Amino acid sequence: GQQVMQIPQYQHVQEGEDFTTYCNSSTTLSNIQWYKQRPGGHPVFLIQLVKSGEVKKQKRLTFQFGEAKKNSSLHITATQTTDVGTYFCAGRSGNNRKLIWGLGTSLAVNP
Amino acid sequence: NAGVTQTPKFQVLKTGQSMTLQCAQDMNHNSMYWYRQDPGMGLRLIYYSASEGTTDKGEVPNGYNVSRLNKREFSLRLESAAPSQTSVYFCASSEGGLSMNTEAFFGQGTRLTVV
Numbered sequence: 001g002q003q004v005m006q007i008p009q010y011q012h013v014q015e016g017e018d019f020t021t022y023c024n025s026s027t028t029l030s031n032i033q034w035y036k037q038r039p040g041g042h043p044v045f046l047i048q049l050v051k052s053g054e055v056k057k058q059k060r061l062t063f064q065f066g067e068a069k070k071n072s073s074l075h076i077t078a079t080q081t082t083d084v085g086t087y088f089c090a091g092r093s094g095n096n097r098k099l100i101w102g103l104g105t106s107l108a109v110n111p
Numbered sequence: 112n113a114g115v116t117q118t119p120k121f122q123v124l125k126t127g128q129s130m131t132l133q134c135a136q137d138m139n140h141n142s143m144y145w146y147r148q149d150p151g152m153g154l155r156l157i158y159y160s161a162s163e164g165t166t167d168k169g170e171v172p173n174g175y176n177v178s179r180l181n182k183r184e185f186s187l188r189l190e191s192a193a194p195s196q197t198s199v200y201f202c203a204s205s206e207g208g209l210s211m212n213t214e215a216f217f218g219q220g221t222r223l224t225v226v
Contacts, residue, residue: 045214
């Protein structure tokens with residue numbers, strides 16, 4: 001079945017360093033969404049990418065959708081302690097009506 | 112505007128007991144979902160409801176039942192709780208159906224322990 005693989009599983013950085021998490025799908029995706037979950041919290045929607053090669057920015061966060069629409073990345077520039085949490089990608093293929101979630105990347109930031 | 116409200120926030124059950132997790136949304140969304148989240152397993156879909164009056168199985172439906180009571184409310188029932196159902200349960204809703212590109216809004220979660 002369709003799978004969305006997310007790497008790395010964990011990342012520990014010093015405050016000010018950059019961070020990137022990657023999502024790779026076994027099938028072409030119609031869209032991909034990114035969510036952030038703070039420790040003890042619930043997932044909160046960050047962004048959605050739909051177009052091939054799409055790049056979107058939210059302040060220090062840059063989201064990309066691959067040309068083949070099979071992979072995506074989230075890059076955080078100059079991490080801050082407020083970036084701590086788990087980042088999930090979730091994608092949907094044309095043949096699958098359900099949103100398939102990656103397992104998430106947990107980010108820890110040392111002040 | 113409360114968004115998605117789940118009750119209870121915490122629950123401890125004994126094996127074999129039953130309980131219902133309640134979820135309500137005030138955003139007039141068509142679709143509602145129940146997920147469970149376990150360490151290292153990410154979010155797994157238990158059941159979803161694409162519209163009022165319809166429900167469908169997700170990835171891990173065994174041991175659960177759901178009711179879409181009306182457009183606002185979507186409840187999850189554990190008929191005979193088992194330790195394997197110890198998890199954090201999230202209810203979510205979205206404006207469109209599963210085939211539409213709409214974001215999901217999550218409730219605060221229910222932390223369930225079955226002993």
